[in-house]
Amino acid sequence: MDLPNPQQLRTIQETVIGKLLKGKESATQLVALLKKPRSSGDRGGSVSAEELALQISRSFSESISAFGSLEGNGICQIVAADGVVRVSSVDRGSSKTSDNGRKRLGVKDRRGCYRRRNVAQSSIIVSSTVEDGHAWRKYGQKEILNTTYPRCYFRCTHKHDQGCKATKQVQRIKEEPVVYQTTYFGHHTCSDTLMRAPQIISDTDPMDSCLLSFETKAPTKQNLLLLYPNRVMTTATATGNQEFKDETQSDVSDNKSCLDSSTMLQNPTTNSETSGPRSSNVNGAYHEEVVSGMHSCSSTPLQGLDMEDFSTKFDDLDDHLLFGDMAGLLPALS
DNA sequence: TCAATTTGACCCAA
DNA sequence: TTGGGTCAAATTGA
Secondary structure (H helix, E strand, O other): OOOOOHHHHHHHHHHHHHHHHHHHHHHHHHHHHHHOOOEOOEOOOOOOHHHHHHHHHHHHHHHHHHHHHHHOOOOEEEEEEOOEEEEEEOOOOOOOOOOOOOOOOOHHHOOOOOOOOOOOOOOOEEEOOEEEEEEEEEEEEEOOOOOOOOEEEEEEOOHHHHOOOOEEEEEEEEOOOOEEEEEEEOOOOOHHHOOOOOEEEEOOOOOOOEEEEOOOOOOOOOOOOOOOOOOOOOOOOHHHHHHHHHHHOOOOOOHHHOOOHHHOOOOOOOOHHHHOOOEEEEOOOEEEEEEOOOOOOOOOOEOOEOHHHHHHHHHHOOOOOEHHHHHHHHHHHO
């Protein structure tokens, strides 16, 4: 694995800080804009809320993209959702190969071979409805101890043809209102689903609901990005998205196959061009997402900060690192 | 016919 | 030892 050198790290850091500051500025403007009383056709100011939202989205996208290069080197992981961004370190001690001293089995007899993930030591839970714009294929389902519903395992459809390693787990965690928890692992490396920024897609009234997804498309008019820290989203339910239903008719979710389909509504939010024939949707329900990274491990110092310190610092940030605080965080790493 | 899903088996990590 | 993640044959559906 190629690890970034200190100069590269510094460049990345500066990039992220710049992007986040820009995003914060845009967010501040957006908040101010939204606070102004609405008058018909005038949202006030020279910059529209939509433009600001797009700027924020772009900042997220570019920041995460920059961070992603770190993440890809196993240095940290980024979790962003619901107005909260978490950056966490990754345990570097659990990347043993699956060999583990055992005799290698023939390919046909290697079912179940895997490396247990080091799930994020910190992660974010977001309530939203999600259409993540990626094509997923279900590869397993498992009853999990102390859970009512089985956990479903999905991998990227392009795992084999493009070697995309992205996977996710979906688990229904609540009956009423229906809540699903989605945990993402790895990044999409497939060509048509290059990871972009998490987007928060607004409902009809952006103040009433929004959702976060790792959408593959640039934000659309409907995809306003609004961040409401600590706010439980009311989700874009069928009502909110109904208007799109006839437009796209994208296929229903892989997720629904393992989750009570009677509670699922077809999610029409995504253009099938990018979501593929089988994009993953969980709609008509609350949907929590836990986004985390999966990494192999190393112990490269980050700008003179050894990984232990780095981990500690990130751990301290663990729980509620708001978007606006991100820029302030990064210098602490150097 | 082909692709997606289901499901039991397998194996690793805790 | 056991829970959890993945594989792959069998099944299902378009």
